Amino acid sequence: MSTVPQQPDYNAMTAEAFRAEVRAFFAQHYPQTLRYILRRARWEEMKDWWRALYEKGWIAPNWPQERGGMALDASKMLIYLEEMERHGVARPPDQGITQVGPILMQYGTEAQQAFYLPRTLSGEIIWCQGYSEPNAGSDLASLQTSAVADGDRYVVNGQKIWTTLAHDSTHIYMLARTDRDAKKQEGISFFLADLKTPGITIRPIRNIAGHEEFCEVFFDNARLPADALVGALNQGWTIAKALLGFERLNIGSPRRPQYALRRLEMIARAKGLLEDPGFADRFIALKLDLEDLGALYGRFVEQVKRGEPLGQDVSMLKIWTMETWQRLTDLLVEAGAEEGVLAGVREFAGVEADILSSFYYARPATIYGGSSEIQRNIVAKYVLKLPS
């Protein structure tokens, strides 16, 4: 296993200098053919890019330097993410970096850290997230997959679903019920499992865009070693909840809908639709929805830059970003008229676009990461202080 090169102190750099360096690296190393892809990239496509990031020491921008990360503070982290989005860099299967790493650093044993962290960094271990179940979606705490102690093993039975890229992964981090009698949040524990463990079966699910990105994962008497448990028994809910906040800021960034807006504008212009006052008013209203999101997003970014923690009000960003994105792709289909329902990449008056994929991939945006309805519940309760 090669080691990550010693990193400079990026937080001491000016924002401009750091941005320029990130931009140059992405431009030089990220594969042209994978820019701005709408679907989730598969591991086979991404492994060279992962390697390039790893060798540069940039695979884990959020990790501390002594663990092989870049140790970026929040404002530099935003620049890194903004540049990814600007260049159209697809997300690699990075849940080991964003989720498992920070969790192990906080809750894992030294042995767990020593084994998993370097392998996660190098891409030898690729993680998927086993949270949702067929009967535990928005109400995640009602999950039923069980882990029962049997000597020095945990025997796991149950089923996970919507497990993104499980079929590309080597390991799963998951929540399982370890106490059926406790209050539902208090009987859950956090486990790590090798997907080659006998009794674990993966079945991909095809989504409406025609891609197999998420999977079902079945556990049939899968026997996990005792050190599969992270943190204390029945502490899993606390562990899983520890990483919100910054995630919701990132997910509320205006970049993704901006890409859809640019597509829409190019096609509308090429087809002469902006001459039509009816279409033009709808288009401008959406353009302003997005511009105004930028102003709102900017406020939260300033908050992060000042080092203040984000409150529950950040949920409104996700609601507005994702719903605006959907409205943009709805109008994209309408702009295409008959051509808007042609499958695959097509040319629209000189502009290449896959209108249907844009439309499809905006659909789950209001479902994953806490549905729009759940986000509204959060704002109503914690920000508006409405009674329950």
Add this chain to the structure above:
Amino acid sequence: MKTIEAETPSNDHRAMLRDSVADFAARASDIARVRRLRGDAAEYDRAVWRRMAELGWLGILVPEQYGGLGLALAEAAIVAEGLARGLAPEPFTAAAVLAVEAIAGGDNEAFKQQHLPRVVDGSLLPVLAWQERAGEVGPAGGTTQASLFEGGWRVGGVKRFVSAAAGADAYLVSAATSQGVALFWVDRGAPGVALELEPLADGRHFGTLTLKDVTVPRGHMVASASVAAEALARALDHATVICSAELVGVMSRTLEMSLDYLRTRKQFGKAIGSFQALQHRAVDLYIQRELASAVLEEAIGALDGQPDAARRAMLASRAKARSTEAGLRITREAIQIHGAIGFTDEYDAGLYLKRALVLAAWLGNATWHRRRYGALAARTDA
């Protein structure tokens, strides 16, 4: 709710200003007074106006050499928002922003020296009379004409939708000269000036100003044709932003009323704010309010950097389009959230809706501003 500010001296004085406006609104302008003045031709209270002058607010945008404070739009927005929360009918935006900026943007130095200090101290209240047709908000002169003769200028035409016209001491009238549009100071009582009032939704009035061969002394040309179009455009854009601040004040107070009602009104044995249908509605209104105030803040910050005319107009249009959509939605839905009581004249929700309606239409409605924004965006992107 959310206010994000760094600890800087400038934000300290802004926080103090915000407190003093809130304090003033609570003492000098309660809703009972607002109700009393509804439909009254006087429309607002000159004594209250003078107290605003004493606090320095009428001089916020007036440069110091003319007796003003020489502050920024940010301060004007704080005053406008705070007054609008209490629905004060005093014409802060019409006189202390729109008229003041039109005069200050003019090229008549002697006139500024003589008149601006009196606007600042509240003894002289001018309003702008530039618009002639509904839905035409731009700075063009329209059909009003001004021609030069030995005795000065002779001005003739009809101006409509003049805000706060009834109590004004003078009108700043835009008129076409042979050199282009210019701006003239017309005394209220000048021979040939007639004013008719049309009642508005919120109990105030729009004035229709008819000018028949009105004589204006040469020294009362506030802005000559070489600067008037730009002075007008700038004054209109800045007033549009401050009008957006008024809308943010109106919507913020209305949203608070709705949230209070959701927390306290009980049906089916529980607070109606516990019902998810109403909670989600309230969250959507809150998001609109946050968007409107974020856009306003961004626009004000950018305008203080004196951007070029196209960028200035885009910022103003963005602010007005969002604050109008948000303001109308929040005040309309307040009626629904309150149920039948919200439809009564006795309850304040209706007053807020009516003020929002008038502010929405004044200085260009949302459709007008979206259209202008779209046209400018297409030009700057191209």
